[in-house]
Amino acid sequence: MLHLRLITPSDTTDDVVRLIGRTTGTTHLVVLPGAARNPSGDVVMCDVAREAGDELIGGLRELGIDRSGSISVENIDLSLSLRADKAEEDAPGEGADAVLWEQLSDATHEESTLTITYVAFLVIATMIAACGVVLDNAILIVGAMAVGPEFGPLAGFCTALVRKSPRLAWRSLVALLVGFAVAMAVTVGFSYFMDAVNLFSEGQLEADRPNTGFIYAPDWFSFVVAVLAGAAGTLSLTSAKSGALVGVAISVTTVPAAANAAVALSYGDAGQMWGSTQQLLLNLLGIVLAGTVTLLAQKYLWAKQRERTARKLTKS
Structure with missing residues (x-):
């Protein structure tokens, strides 16, 4: 699993949340309105199966989050969660075969x-x-x-x-x-x-x-x-x-x-x-x-x- 931490302008947060919601293999969505100070905006966090990571990151870049805010990605060494297990099962393919091009x-x-x-x-x-x-x-x-x-x-x-x-x-x-x-x-x-x-x-x-x-x-x-x-x-x-x-x-x-x-x-x-x-x-x-x-x-x-x-x- 991957953990994404995003800083999004307030006017694009809803678009980001919708993108995460329709991406198969995501879970643990957290939205902190107005929490970011530099740059100012909202903080959005979620976990995503590695095999769905490239698709999600690509979608976020199309929304311009890498330019107007930030996209941070970390590997999760351990995740004890039924939702995380379900997300990995739903995501296409195997995580070891996925390539995160970015x-x-x-x-x-x-x-x-x-x-x-x-x-x-x-x-x-x-x-x-x-x-x-x-x-x-x-x-x-x-x-x-x-x-x-x-x-x-x-x-x-x-x-x-x-x-x-x-x-x-x-x-x-x-x-x-x-x-x-x-x-x-x-x-x-x-x-x-x-x-x-x-x-x-x-x-x-x-x-x-x-x-x-x-x-x-x-x-x-x-x-x-x-x-x-x-x-x-x-x-x-x-x-x-x-x-x-x-x-x-x-x-x-x-x-x-x-x-x-x-x-x-x-x-x-x-x-x-x-x-x-x-x-x-x-x-x-x-x-x-x-x-x-x-x-x-x-x-x-x-x-x-x-x-x-x-x-x-x-x-x-």
Whole structure:
């Protein structure tokens, strides 16, 4: 269930209440006339089944509540109410399958913004991965994958393609390109420093690396895994099951590939640098392709579900 708290101008409150009343899956309606001060107006609260949330939020935006007042949405962790149970039963489909597009856009907008914190995480992850590739240490590689924040801009780019939002697409692309460029540049300097203090050596990079050699040797499995991870990560975001994102992060080799390319560049190894770059691009392409297709499929299937529900209601 979702909890909505609305601030509505007094002259639109009745329209809002009617919209909530005719939306299947809503309950616990509360109206507090004149309770809001900034902006002034009425406070309207209700609970709505997740699967009906996108429809209701869309209707509220059509009434202009996001411009003249406010729309706040919270997840309800526990609701002990027969009315809430009935609302969820009446709402079409399953809550886990529903996509709250406004929530997804807001989340990916925040995650895909180029910030100092985002760049810092990506730089640290890439330097950890650099240690992993030189030492041929799979544990460090996995740790670097988990630290890397690059899935946020990738998800933002997929969302922008589906929602046809050029600004979000540009923001996400800038975060990816600038973030990886800075991370790789810093890692090149880090590699020079580690070599100067005799912690890195060209011999370690060129030696047989059974645990990390795959990073600069991309193949079809790299693309397949990236596609599967992209689909899983997108489903994790849209279903609010964030725990799956950790598994997604340690399934793709974006950060390790960037790190291997940076270290190879510092030692002038064009072969490893090109192979790692291919691995990086292949993973990015697979994630974007899978994420976009997954969102399109969810959008199509959910629209069909709503059409079937509408036909049933019309017949009854």
